[in-house]
Structure formats: structure tokens, C-alpha cells
Amino acid sequence: MGTKFRKTEQNEWYEQWSIFDNKDLFLFEDWIFPATIEDFRDKTVLECGCGGGDHTAIVGQVAKSVTAVDLNTIELARERNRKLDNVTFLKADIATMALSEQFDVVFCIGVIHHTDDPEKTFQSIYQHCKPGGKIIIWTYSAEGNxxxxxxxxxxxxxxxxxxxxxxxxxxxxxxxxxxxxxxxxxxxxxxxxxxxxxxxxxxxxxxxxxxxxxxxxxxxxAPQTHFITFEKCKAWFNEARFVQQSISIRKYVNVSWCLSGVKKQ
Structure with a gap:
């Protein structure tokens, strides 16, 4: 039997991001490195799993437009970013979303490991990135955890x-x-x-x-957590999908992976 993908909210996430925030800029910059905030400037951006909208706020200040997707916390994120007129919030499962466009930059920070099926989620992320666009992911690692x-x-x-x-x-x-x-x-x-x-x-x-x-x-x-192996990272960010010189698979504080690459034309 195949994986059943979630269509209903997980209240745990709404409650979590109602209590906490994720505003530490140095952490966001660490997680996206070797990309920088400038990589979002004047770009169309897709955020996969926006949580409370703190990273949306960071990217929204420089991006041409941001589409922020989340199944559980979209109302909270929208309220916190109500002053940004270049951000669109969509309530959807990032593993099964079918948006009508591809984006210059697609990023997913601290979310893919909490989805029902990280493999399915990665494929969705990849499909929504333009050829020549950049994908940025930060995820928990199996190694070190x-x-x-x-x-x-x-x-x-x-x-x-x-x-x-x-x-x-x-x-x-x-x-x-x-x-x-x-x-x-x-x-x-x-x-x-x-x-x-x-x-x-x-x-x-x-x-x-x-x-x-x-x-x-x-x-x-977290209702569920998957821990991603180095081998899985290499399978996702391989030379068939990404420009070789752009691929970055980097261990972060020995408990997570920072992944990025430019999608092949």
C-alpha cells in the first residue's frame, strides 16, 4: 500500500508556532549557505513549509515575489506578514501541491524531515523549480543524531x-x-x-x-520526524538533476544537512 498523504491539518504545528518564532537571522544564513540572502533578491521564490512566516519575512524583503506554502500554519504566517504586499500564502501539502508556475528559487528550511514522505516531498520541490533555478534545503541528518x-x-x-x-x-x-x-x-x-x-x-x-x-x-x-542520510542527500542532489559545480552537501553542527544546487536546464 502506498503512502497516504495528509490533507488535514496537524494542530501541533499551529500551536508550536503560536508560541515560538524562528527569527534568528544568523541561523537562516547558516542553513542556506553557500547561498546568501542576495540569492533571493528580485527573484520569484517558493517557500515550502513556511511555519510561522519568520523566514518569509526575511526573504520577502528582497525577493520580487514569495509564494509561501504550508498546510497547518498559513493563517498565522499571513497575519505576521500582513505588511508585505509581495507575498502570497497558500494552504497546501508541499508533497502534493500542484502550482501553476515554476520559481527562480525554491527553499525548504527545517520541514522536509517532518513530512509524511521526504522523497515525495523532494520530488515536488524539484518539479516547482525552474531549469536554471536554485533549490535550498536544510534537514535533520541521520548521522550524528x-x-x-x-x-x-x-x-x-x-x-x-x-x-x-x-x-x-x-x-x-x-x-x-x-x-x-x-x-x-x-x-x-x-x-x-x-x-x-x-x-x-x-x-x-x-x-x-x-x-x-x-x-x-x-x-x-513533531508528529513525525525522518532523519536523512548522506546517501539520500547524494541521491537527491545528483549530477543528473543539478549543475555539478553548484551542488553543495554540507554537514551543519554535525546534526543536519545544508543542501543546495542549480537545476539543470
């Missing part, structure tokens, strides 16, 4: 999935508070660089308490 894959995920599925978001928020805050002493002592010295998530926690120290809580909450709240 063993703790989350084999400990956090089973706990989430068995114990946490049916909890209210309010209780989950309290748990996320408690976990974040518990992490601070370790991250600001043991994880500061390079002597312990062999520890899991050592590079990841460098960013933890750059962010606010609320932003760190949101990262923990995201791990516990």
Missing part, C-alpha cells in the same frame, strides 16, 4: 505524543534548564569535543532561553 533517533523519538512516541501542548511546554522548559549547567561547563572545553552534540551546543550558547526551549519543544512536539 543517534541520541534523538534511538532515545528521544521512542520516548516521544510512547509517552509524550498524547500530552497537551501546555504540559509539553513545561517539560521542554525543564529539560532546557537542566541542560544549561552542562552546556556552560563540560561542553565549553575542547577536551570534550568528542561528546555528542558538541558542535550543536555552540549554537545553544548563542541563543536566548526561549529559542532553546523551542528547539527542545520541536523535538518533542
Amino acid at each position: 543517534e541520541l534523538v533517533r534511538f532515545i528521544v523519538e521512542p520516548i516521544r512516541k510512547i509517552l509524550l505524543k498524547n500530552l497537551s501542548r501546555k504540559i509539553l511546554l513545561y517539560i521542554s522548559r525543564a529539560i532546557t534548564i537542566a541542560l544549561y549547567p552542562v552546556i556552560y561547563t563540560v561542553y565549553i572545553t575542547e577536551l570534550f569535543s568528542f561528546l555528542p552534540y558538541f558542535d550543536y551546543f555552540r549554537n545553544f550558547r548563542k541563543m536566548t532561553f526561549k529559542r532553546n526551549v523551542s528547539n527542545v519543544f520541536d523535538k518533542l512536539n
Whole structure:
């Protein structure tokens, strides 16, 4: 039996982005590198999975036009970006959307790994990019995420999935508070660089308490999470689809992939 693709909302995402935001510019710039904000300037842009619309706001300031697609949070994103007149918001599943145009730049930041079928989602992203256009994806990696894959995920599925978001928020805050002493002592010295998530926690120290809580909450709240292997990244961004010199498959803080490439003509 084939995968059943979602046509109804997942309330978890609306609740998450009603509480939190994703406005850290340095993170967005890290995730899209080697692309930059300038790659969006005066371009037609498709955002696949806009969440609360924070990245929409960043790109919308320079792009010719932005089409932001999300199945769960489109009303929230539209309200937060009501002053941008070059942004169109569409409620749709990014794996099955059938838009009437292709775009200069298609980007998907932190979303593809939460879709029902990342492979189907990637094919949809690819189809909506113009030949000669650029695709940018940031996604969780299988490599380096063993703790989350084999400990956090089973706990989430068995114990946490049916909890209210309010209780989950309290748990996320408690976990974040518990992490601070370790991250600001043991994880500061390079002597312990062999520890899991050592590079990841460098960013933890750059962010606010609320932003760190949101990262923990995201791990516990997501209805489903897939972890993408290096082999899958290479299969997606191969030389048959993309200009060879443009392909970038880059590990980010050892727990995620930054992927980009120019689609062949």
C-alpha cells in the first residue's frame, strides 16, 4: 500500500508556532549557505513549509515575489506578514501541491524531515523549480543524531505524543534548564569535543532561553520526524538533476544537512 498523504491539518504545528518564532537571522544564513540572502533578491521564490512566516519575512524583503506554502500554519504566517504586499500564502501539502508556475528559487528550511514522505516531498520541490533555478534545503541528518533517533523519538512516541501542548511546554522548559549547567561547563572545553552534540551546543550558547526551549519543544512536539542520510542527500542532489559545480552537501553542527544546487536546464 502506498503512502497516504495528509490533507488535514496537524494542530501541533499551529500551536508550536503560536508560541515560538524562528527569527534568528544568523541561523537562516547558516542553513542556506553557500547561498546568501542576495540569492533571493528580485527573484520569484517558493517557500515550502513556511511555519510561522519568520523566514518569509526575511526573504520577502528582497525577493520580487514569495509564494509561501504550508498546510497547518498559513493563517498565522499571513497575519505576521500582513505588511508585505509581495507575498502570497497558500494552504497546501508541499508533497502534493500542484502550482501553476515554476520559481527562480525554491527553499525548504527545517520541514522536509517532518513530512509524511521526504522523497515525495523532494520530488515536488524539484518539479516547482525552474531549469536554471536554485533549490535550498536544510534537514535533520541521520548521522550524528543517534541520541534523538534511538532515545528521544521512542520516548516521544510512547509517552509524550498524547500530552497537551501546555504540559509539553513545561517539560521542554525543564529539560532546557537542566541542560544549561552542562552546556556552560563540560561542553565549553575542547577536551570534550568528542561528546555528542558538541558542535550543536555552540549554537545553544548563542541563543536566548526561549529559542532553546523551542528547539527542545520541536523535538518533542513533531508528529513525525525522518532523519536523512548522506546517501539520500547524494541521491537527491545528483549530477543528473543539478549543475555539478553548484551542488553543495554540507554537514551543519554535525546534526543536519545544508543542501543546495542549480537545476539543470
